[in-house]
Amino acid sequence: MSGASKIFVDINIDGTDYFVGTLWHSIRKNKGFSSFQYSDKWQANPEAFAIDPALSPLHSKEVFHSGDKTLFGCFEDAAPDRWGRMLMRRTFNDKAKAQDKHPRSLTDIDFLLMVDDLSRMGAFRFRIDKKYLTAPTINSVPPLIRLRELLEASEKVEESHQARKLLLTPGSSLGGARPKASVLSPDMTLNIAKFESSKDEYDVVRWEAVALHLASECGLMVPPFEIENITVSKREQKTVLIEKRFDRSGLLRIPYISTMTLLNASDNDTENYSYLHISEKLSEISSRPTADLKELWKRMVLGILISNTDNHLRNHGLIHTSAGWGLAPLFDINPNPDDRNFSLNIDPAGNNDIKTALKVAEHFEVPESVARSDIKAIVKTLKNWKYAAAKYGCTAAEISRMTPAFEHPDSDIALSENTHHRKPRP
Ligand SMILES: Nc1ncnc2c1ncn2[C@@H]1O[C@H](COP(=O)(O)OP(=O)(O)O)[C@@H](O)[C@H]1O
């Protein structure tokens, strides 16, 4: 899409579509601009809520977008990221080539509006008139049974037009950079399937499952998930991680925003933010601030101890239920054996250690004594990481490769006497 466009935005809640407002988008001098106005109906709806903190409160006037992004964050969250955009761009180019045309470049709004309606992240639906764009076709989301085919296609996207065609719709419905696709379970629930990447130096997908398992053992909220081992040849098996989509309940959609949107931040300025910024905003917007802050704090501690460095603002999110906004389950956690440079720091000074986690605990409403015992409990659970890894099928060589991620010097400090709270002598 180029020039100016007017898009009607609906949000599907408990199976009903509500007209939320109008999104205008235009492109001038190769730069996109957008504005949004809530509909009168949405403003009059007693159940209405702001779809994005940047669109809060429910303004009666058109809100213009500012900053270096071309779309409001809530819409960016419903658009593909690197992997999905690559699929869309290549398929678009394939089509242009077939018609002997020079392909135009796709813009943020193109990427947003090309996403499959059935599997789009969150609860938005888009219309130019009455009909939903990319309204579901029966085959838009493949069943789990086609996992092997999708996996094979994900490995051939570079060279095969057929592979791109197969993956385009299910593969571009979600964000992120790694190969993935939405797939339907036999009970018609939506899942995200994450595949290996040819660039992986170890079994990244399997380790993500190990990390999710350990997180769950630490009492954190994780979506139901499982590992599928797909035999691709006599000698080779590939790993696929299947996670239930937390932005769906059955076929019902659940609104979602990332913490990038929560903070009105952009990819270019992540280094200006820390967990403390999220905690501040979360306490304002969450319908259960105390529980969410504690959950976030514990996720942060877990992240330090398993070296989950790719913890940028798009890797945390919120969902909206009848109670209001609240933290979404944990996702995209990956132990990193090669470095401890976190995308998102704990505090603005850039510290990422257990001492700092303790220091900032009060900002997450976690009293110091509770913080100390929570850290100990997490460290104890993580001591079992090798058993968990073996249970999930990681080989001895993989376990050895991953050791630096889990053997954090702070683990021993956390368990040692030094961390006991000593009352000052009278
Ligand atoms: N279980 C899930 N349910 C719903 N949405 C999810 C789930 N896991 C991830 N997502 C969404 O898909 C996006 C990409 O997934 P992610 O695991 O972050 O992939 P990547 O490793 O490519 O970054 C996330 O940013 C989030 O919006």
Ligand SMILES: [Mg+2]
């Ligand atoms: Mg991600």
